[in-house]
Amino acid sequence: MVVPMETEEMEQVTDGFALFTDRSVVAMRVNGELKDLATTVTETDTVEPVTIDSPDGLNILRHSTAHVLAQAVQAVNPEAKLGIGPPVTDGFYYDFDVETPFTPEDLKALDKEMSRIVRAGQRFIRRVVTDDEARAELAAEPYKLELIGLKGGAAEGGAVPGDAGESVEVGAGELTIYDNVDPKSGETVWKDLCRGPHLPNTRMIGNGWALMRVAAAYWRGSEKNPQLQRIYGTAWPTKDELRAYQHRLEEAAKRDHRKLGAELDLFSFPDEIGSGLAVFHPKGGIVRAEIENYLRDQLVSHDYELVNSPHITKGSLFETSGHLQWYKEGMFPAMHLDEEIDGEGNVTKQGQDYYLKPMNCPFHNLIFRARGRSYRELPLRLAEFGTVYRYEKSGTLSGLTRVRGLTQDDAHIYVTDEQVKDELKRQLEFVFETLRGYGLDDFYLELSTKDPDKYVGSDEQWEVATETLREVGMESGLDLVPDPGGAAFYGPKISVQARDAIGRTWQLSTVQLDFNQPERFELEYTASDGTKKQPIMIHRALLGSIERFFAILLEHYAGAFPLWLAPVQVIGIPVADEYAPYLGAIVAQLKGSGVRAQIDGSDDRMQKKIRNATTSKIPVQLIAGETDRAAETVSFRFRDGTQENGVPVAEAIERIRAAIADHRMVATQGDL
RNA sequence: GCCGGCUUGGCGCAAUUGGUAGCGCACCGCUCUUGUAAAGCGGUGGUUGCGGGUUCGAGUCCCGCAGCCGGCUCCA
Numbered sequence: 001m002v003v004p005m006e007t008e009e010m011e012q013v014t015d016g017f018a019l020f021t022d023r024s025v026v027a028m029r030v031n032g033e034l035k036d037l038a039t040t041v042t043e044t045d046t047v048e049p050v051t052i053d054s055p056d057g058l059n060i061l062r063h064s065t066a067h068v069l070a071q072a073v074q075a076v077n078p079e080a081k082l083g084i085g086p087p088v089t090d091g092f093y094y095d096f097d098v099e100t101p102f103t104p105e106d107l108k109a110l111d112k113e114m115s116r117i118v119r120a121g122q123r124f125i126r127r128v129v130t131d132d133e134a135r136a137e138l139a140a141e142p143y144k145l146e147l148i149g150l151k152g153g154a155a156e157g158g159a160v161p162g163d164a165g166e167s168v169e170v171g172a173g174e175l176t177i178y179d180n181v182d183p184k185s186g187e188t189v190w191k192d193l194c195r196g197p198h199l200p201n202t203r204m205i206g207n208g209w210a211l212m213r214v215a216a217a218y219w220r221g222s223e224k225n226p227q228l229q230r231i232y233g234t235a236w237p238t239k240d241e242l243r244a245y246q247h248r249l250e251e252a253a254k255r256d257h258r259k260l261g262a263e264l265d266l267f268s269f270p271d272e273i274g275s276g277l278a279v280f281h282p283k284g285g286i287v288r289a290e291i292e293n294y295l296r297d298q299l300v301s302h303d304y305e306l307v308n309s310p311h312i313t314k315g316s317l318f319e320t321s322g323h324l325q326w327y328k329e330g331m332f333p334a335m336h337l338d339e340e341i342d343g344e345g346n347v348t349k350q351g352q353d354y355y356l357k358p359m360n361c362p363f364h365n366l367i368f369r370a371r372g373r374s375y376r377e378l379p380l381r382l383a384e385f386g387t388v389y390r391y392e393k394s395g396t397l398s399g400l401t402r403v404r405g406l407t408q409d410d411a412h413i414y415v416t417d418e419q420v421k422d423e424l425k426r427q428l429e430f431v432f433e434t435l436r437g438y439g440l441d442d443f444y445l446e447l448s449t450k451d452p453d454k455y456v457g458s459d460e461q462w463e464v465a466t467e468t469l470r471e472v473g474m475e476s477g478l479d480l481v482p483d484p485g486g487a488a489f490y491g492p493k494i495s496v497q498a499r500d501a502i503g504r505t506w507q508l509s510t511v512q513l514d515f516n517q518p519e520r521f522e523l524e525y526t527a528s529d530g531t532k533k534q535p536i537m538i539h540r541a542l543l544g545s546i547e548r549f550f551a552i553l554l555e556h557y558a559g560a561f562p563l564w565l566a567p568v569q570v571i572g573i574p575v576a577d578e579y580a581p582y583l584g585a586i587v588a589q590l591k592g593s594g595v596r597a598q599i600d601g602s603d604d605r606m607q608k609k610i611r612n613a614t615t616s617k618i619p620v621q622l623i624a625g626e627t628d629r630a631a632e633t634v635s636f637r638f639r640d641g642t643q644e645n646g647v648p649v650a651e652a653i654e655r656i657r658a659a660i661a662d663h664r665m666v667a668t669q670g671d672l
Numbered sequence: 673g674c675c676g677g678c679u680u681g682g683c684g685c686a687a688u689u690g691g692u693a694g695c696g697c698a699c700c701g702c703u704c705u706u707g708u709a710a711a712g713c714g715g716u717g718g719u720u721g722c723g724g725g726u727u728c729g730a731g732u733c734c735c736g737c738a739g740c741c742g743g744c745u746c747c748a
Binding site for chain 2: 093102103213215216217227230258262326327329330392395396397398512573579607608612615621623627637641645
């Protein structure tokens with residue numbers, strides 16, 4: 001929301017240039033709508049300034065920069081056809097249909113041309129046109145012509161249906177073209193179909209922008225359409241802000257889990273195994289085990305039952321669940337087993353199709369169904385770390401966050417109608433509590449509702465379920481963001497989004513209602529009045545997949561895990577070989593009490609050992625030499641280089657154990 | 673799956689216009705080791721992702737494949 005800096009009393013017709021002399025004002029809101037400063041207003045209008053550093057102002061800056069990019073592209077290559085060029089988070093893009101894709105050299109040339117256009121100070125002039133005029137002027141721009149056609153269908157005051165940025169070009173109501181006018185000659189040097197608003201002139205773009213990368217993108221976001229070449233850029237009010245943004249990107253790159261995974265020897269993706277299939281090395285394996293152990297403890301202490309199921313199954317199970325109908329292309333192909341063929345090639349015994357499981361829920365349904373169930377057992381909470389396999393498209397695979405083999409911490413909770421709401425509330429609380437234990441504590445919620453093109457069940461079921469989720473979400477006190485059409489086909493879901501240490505958000509836990517599977521599996525329980533009733537099923541994944549959660553924690557902590565998660569928690573560094581036995585005894589005591597402690601027995605000198613321990617992000621270095629041995633003490637050195645000397649051995653061990661138990665971050669003196 | 677880029681010893685990088693594949697770290701060996709981020713010397717290791725082709729000669733050029741990266745589409 002833009003807070004009015006000043007609301008002018010107007011006596012007559014004027015415009016934004018006259019109203020706002022502050023140069024940081026780049027546009028204005030007239031009666032709530034964004035307009036160019038050149039728009040004329042009267043005394044009955046409510047006018048608010050839009051500064052360049054406000055969210056609206058940044059969007060305008062970025063959109064105007066996108067126009068300059070498009071102009072530069074057509075200056076370099078007049079054959080390029082224009083797609084769309086909206087602002088996006090931190091920047092903008094513009095799509096082009098060109099004969100040959102852009103190269104890095106092309107970007108350099110475009111960068112130069114853009115600088116020239118910015119310096120020229122071309123004015124953005126808005127001009128209302130009729131559909132026919134627009135068609136005539138843009139006859140050489142087939143994609144723009146398509147957008148003009150779409151405009152007719154646009155809802156009142158809203159965006160183009162299925163909007164993927166097109167609304168930047170054509171809004172509802174009148175159609176407008178922006179002319180780029182050279183201030184010296186008064187000539188129109190370029191023009192583009194655009195809803196606006198824009199900066200008053202290109203000079204205001206300044207030098208806080210950069211072209212980032214090229215990529216292909218389907219026209220209007222559909223695989224069925226041709227691919228256009230997309231250029232991404234970023235734009236900021238000042239060069240300093242651009243540099244700060246670039247610095248943020250570098251910082252994020254430093255904590256990339258793929259990089260840290262190799263550096264810290266946590267996991268790898270051997271080509272020999274196949275794309276999207278990871279192996280965890282010893283150091284990654286122990287972190288993973290700690291992640292799971294903590295969650296398992298939480299499950300047991302919160303009334304879950306631990307179950308287990310196999311990795312493959314006959315296809316009929318996934319026919320019952322519906323997965324083979326809905327997601328077959330995302331499953332590994334069937335293994336056709338047990339077929340027998342005689343000498344003539346005739347099938348003498350019918351075979352069976354087995355599939356790697358892409359989901360755990362059907363198995364849990366079978367466990368529910370394994371015997372008669374009483375209402376007294378509900379809510380029944382079945383949980384499993386279930387490894388599933390999904391045939392993700394090759395281009396979508398990415399590190400540990402998008403893989404083909406993953407372990408879900410998957411729980412299915414069977415409840416009566418009356419229990420749904422309380423159970424959902426309980427689930428959310430459980431999720432928050434558990435995530436905090438991992439060191440994540442900044443959350444918001446997202447409510448994913450029905451995709452009108454892909455759902456089963458009655459509208460009423462969906463409405464009731466969605467409303468219940470909404471109420472529970474609202475009662476949590478967290479922000480609840482709508483995600484229309486984001487639900488799976490079988491029911492709405494509420495998901496917990498967590499912000500990490502550098503402000504990025506990740507979708508973590510999901511709590512999803514399902515009224516489809518209980519029906520398909522004919523699940524039932526005996527109610528208190530002796531009648532058979534169908535339970536409602538809640539899918540609850542807390543971490544999502546262990547692999548992805550591992551990646552998120554690794555990036556959140558930039559590899560510097562809290563003590564309980566660190567692969568090596570304590571390393572003993574003797575000042576000289578002579579003190580190795582003394583330290584070794586202490587390390588042995590630590591190991592005996594369950595601490596992952598080692599002694600550095602290499603023939604490196606002490607300083608090198610300290611360096612090695614520090615670069616591998618071990619939280620606690622235990623150092624001992626003559627002084628410590630004589631006093632029966634040890635010295636702590638922490639990740640940041642701070643130290644605490646002469647700590648009595650028994651106290652040191654106890655302090656380490658306590659910090660592990662408390663899931664404490666130990667990074668500096670005073671943390672332990 | 674689609675578009676583009678990339679691929680040199682475990683890791684990070686070098687190799688003038690095609691002309692005998694190098695460096696640092698890691699690893700191994702020897703000598704050294706006394707208080708908080710790199711001791712010294714020596715050594716092993718690559719048919720330059722794989723398969724074809726052009727050439728007297730290919731890490732350098734061309735084609736195909738694989739893997740990875742950035743996007744798009746998808747994500748139960």
